[in-house]
Amino acid sequence: MQRPDPVEPFHAIALSRLARQLEAEGRSIIHMEFGQPSTGAPAAAIARAQHVLATDPGSYWESEPLKARIAQLYADRHGVSVAPERIVLTCGASPALVLALSSAFRPGDVIAMARPGYVAYRNNVRALGMTPHEIACGPDSRYQITAAHLAALDPAPAGVIIASPANPTGTIIPADELAAIATVCSERGIRIVSDEIYRGLSFVGPVASALEFAPDALVVNGFSKYFSMVGWRLGWLVAPDDLVGAARARMGSLFLTAPYLSQHAGLVAMDCAPELETHVARYAANRALMLAALPAMGLTRIAPPDGAFYIWADVGHLTNDAMALAEQLLRDTGVATAPGYDFDPVDGHRFLRFSFAVSTPLVEEALARITPWFQARL
């Protein structure tokens, strides 16, 4: 007898498919449904890749200089010393998450996570035979897990996935709360997996890494967001000493190595802050435009967008079916958004996620189109 597949497809893909179809029919579509930069890799990283392509046939390879450079990032930005050997280079944050979960936990383990949260957490935990324990998180905790949540779980879960800044909300876990989470987890034997893929994309100052408070945490990161290299499929896992061998063994069997070209380009990208900070400045401008415009549309119940490039908006006063609302909005205005169901299977039917990772003129155009649409429904 066939057992039901525990991994659900990404429902937003249906919306995205419709957006593409309308675009093919000649409609002007603004893509605010994607969680990815609309810009490419830094120019110097592309130049490096072009040179490498012309001179190096490529091989299975793990770049020692890149691991050392990533270790340097933790020393410079977070004041923590990470031995380069603890860094496993991966084909993006997504495989790093799989390595983290499969190295630290076993089938049957319970893994806590915030709801709303990134869809892959729930799906990967289930695919690995573990059990997600979703904690309903609302505005009172900035849609984030707290130390109090973790202290109240009985029995304690084997692990917890945290994300700061988070997808779909963009909210962060303040440093004092992160420290409290680390203390509870250490006392209760809960292993932390911290997804820090939106590191560097903050509008409220520096965001702490879990490694500052929990040296045995597994930290997932990559080049898709801040470094604007989504298609290059490059990321990393920082594993603690007791798990790095397990993570490396899984990397070898599941994926072998990260793409050689991307590793060369990624090393250069890490020293492209002036260019990359122009993206952050654009996101900040886009966020300000959105925050100024949303109240007049009646979209006042939003998560504080501390970082990343998202706004998680409660549209419960308009609908109980965010997918239908997103589809109507798309058909009427050409603005594509992500309905909330993927991120929150319980309450997500009354949320939309707007991504403002597009250009500022496109944000302006999107706001000009959607403002009267929402106002007509006030």
Ligand SMILES: Cc1ncc(COP(=O)(O)O)c(C=O)c1O
């Ligand atoms: C929270 C979060 N983690 C991980 C990923 C996957 O990142 P990558 O492209 O590095 O696999 C995403 C992508 O949207 C994300 O939002």
